[in-house]
Amino acid sequence: MRKAIGLMLASLVIFCADAQTVKLNSGYDMPVLGLGTWTLKGDVAEKAVYSALKSGYRLIDTARYYGNETEVGRGIRKAVDEGICKREDVFITTKLVPWSNTPDSDIDDSLEKLGVDYIDLILLHQHGSNDDAVYRAMCRAVKAGKVRSIGISNFYTEKGVSHFIKNFDIPPAVVQNENHIFYQNNQLRDWAKGQGIYIESWYPFGGRGHTKDHLQNPTVLEIARAHKKSAAQVIVRWHIQAGYIVIPGSSNPAHIAENYNVWDFTLTDAEMSQLEGLDKGVRYENW
Numbered sequence: 341m342r343k344a345i346g347l348m349l350a351s352l353v354i355f356c357a358d359a360q361t362v363k364l365n366s367g368y369d370m371p372v373l374g375l376g377t378w379t380l381k382g383d384v385a386e387k388a389v390y391s392a393l394k395s396g397y398r399l400i401d402t403a404r405y406y407g408n409e410t411e412v413g414r415g416i417r418k419a420v421d422e423g424i425c426k427r428e429d430v431f432i433t434t435k436l437v438p439w440s441n442t443p444d445s446d447i448d449d450s451l452e453k454l455g456v457d458y459i460d461l462i463l464l465h466q467h468g469s470n471d472d473a474v475y476r477a478m479c480r481a482v483k484a485g486k487v488r489s490i491g492i493s494n495f496y497t498e499k500g501v502s503h504f505i506k507n508f509d510i511p512p513a514v515v516q517n518e519n520h521i522f523y524q525n526n527q528l529r530d531w532a533k534g535q536g537i538y539i540e541s542w543y544p545f546g547g548r549g550h551t552k553d554h555l556q557n558p559t560v561l562e563i564a565r566a567h568k569k570s571a572a573q574v575i576v577r578w579h580i581q582a583g584y585i586v587i588p589g590s591s592n593p594a595h596i597a598e599n600y601n602v603w604d605f606t607l608t609d610a611e612m613s614q615l616e617g618l619d620k621g622v623r624y625e626n627w
């Protein structure tokens with residue numbers, strides 16, 4: 341009976357706006373706010389990760405494609421060595437390229453580069469020529485204890501996500517997609533919720549190149565003034581209250597700290613609706 345209740349809970353997405361973590365369908369907890377590291381290279385990546393962990397973050401997002409797993413690993417190790425956090429308290433996400441013919445050894449290589457003996461979450465980075473074989477390798481890695489949870493990225497339709505639910509032993513726990521105030525795929529989020537899957541937002545500020553449109557949006561600024569918070573903090577808070585996991589990217593320690601300082605205010609229902617009203621349904625990227 342107890343096992344049956346546990347299984348029922350594991351397949352439900354339960355969201356509480358004040359919680360700093362969510363329970364994935366794998367049974368593991370995942371922080372709802374993390375640091376994105378795309379385009380951060382070398383020392384910049386290492387320092388950003390270290391600075392994030394010092395500011396309280398416990399979720400770090402990287403990918404094989406970003407070419408910074410070694411530096412991300414170094415940033416984590418520095419924080420662990422200094423007693424800022426323990427390895428087991430940090431949730432590390434990396435991603436596999438979908439065209440790889442060597443996904444098993446790619447996972448081993450990521451473990452080595454990150455300097456860890458397990459990875460918290462591995463995502464299939466996007467749709468590609470070898471999707472199924474890569475996802476199968478991810479399932480094998482879970483069974484081998486190398487990876488705790490798996491997911492997919494850049495799948496925007498129920499049909500695309502359903503493929504991985506129907507055809508593999510382990511369903512995705514997370515779908516990481518472009519998602520922001522100007523592109524809100526609420527339909528997918530609501531459907532995924534019923535499947536026990538969380539949506540994780542990339543480009544919360546529009547990515548490098550579009551940040552002004554987001555951070556200087558008059559509606560966002562008006563709400564920010566009402567709460568005496570910054571536009572970035574309002575946007576991060578909107579993602580969390582809307583039920584998303586969110587990973588703003590930054591190389592600037594002041595921005596990194598600012599983006600994490602979102603636990604002391606709550607957007608009202610009216611403010612949430614105002615921000616929802618900004619949706620244009622258009623993505624910046626089409627990968």
Ligand SMILES: NC(=O)c1ccc[n+]([C@@H]2O[C@H](COP(=O)([O-])OP(=O)(O)OC[C@H]3O[C@@H](n4cnc5c(N)ncnc54)[C@H](OP(=O)(O)O)[C@@H]3O)[C@@H](O)[C@H]2O)c1
Pocket residue numbers: 375376377378379401402465466493494516517541542543544545546547548549551555572587588589590591592595596598599
């Ligand atoms: N799965 C995928 O295909 C995919 C694709 C894209 C991204 N991602 C992930 O999602 C993460 C987030 O996306 P992103 O980093 O590309 O874009 P983003 O988070 O939307 O925006 C990053 C930009 O915002 C600026 N910024 C951050 N905090 C700020 C603040 N408080 N005030 C003013 N400016 C601020 C950053 O500049 P500073 O460095 O100066 O702070 C940077 O220029 C990535 O890092 C990556 O981990 C995944």
